[in-house]
Amino acid sequence: MGFRSYEPPDDSAIWELHQWAMRETGVDPSDIPGTDDLRSIQTAYIDPGGAFVVGIADSVATGGSQEAEKINLSETGGLDALATHDGTIVAMGGYIPNGAGHADERDRPGAAELHRMRVAPPFQRRGVGRELITQLERRATAAGFESVLATTSTRQSAALSFYPDQGYEEMERSTAGEYKLVHYEKQL
Secondary structure, three states: OEEEEOOHHHHHHHHHHHHHHHHHOOOOHHHOOOHHHHHOHHHHHHOOOOEEEEEEEOOOEOOOOOOOOEOOOOOOOOOHHHEEOOEEEEEEEEEEEOOOOOOOOOOOOOEEEEEEEEEOHHHOOOOHHHHHHHHHHHHHHHOOOOEEEEEEEOOOHHHHHHHHHOOOEEEEEEEEOOEEEEEEEEEO
16 A cells, blocks of 8 residues: 555545545535535645645555455455546545635644545555554645644544544534534644
């Protein structure tokens, strides 16, 4: 498995991964506000000084033994729509400079805001999300950001434990429409 920067041929696979990952959490993807950023990644992430990263895999170990079972992407249903020019996108996420995103984001000068952290369901709980966030934090540090912000819904129970496990501190909670949000921050 490798990580690389977004490329335009990734667009449809990114959209499909977003939809699949959200459905698996019990959230209707069409109910999530502000997802237009996934339709214009260059404009939403790259142009304002952020980054968008994808994880590409052919297979990944699913167990801890030497005889670890592999997920064969050619035999796993649901992953065909995640194909791109150089493999299969199984993880994605990006960051933008604080203030370049949604109007309701927190005001933290010098911070990068994580957005659209997604891992394909068969690849969850295998360290892929940890590697994704590490990749994004490294890029944010290299770009001169001092901290990283993350926001998730209380509906996404895995994310509620993921961010604290990665060193993120819960800063506050808020409500947006019918979503109860938890806001995290980590110093780089």
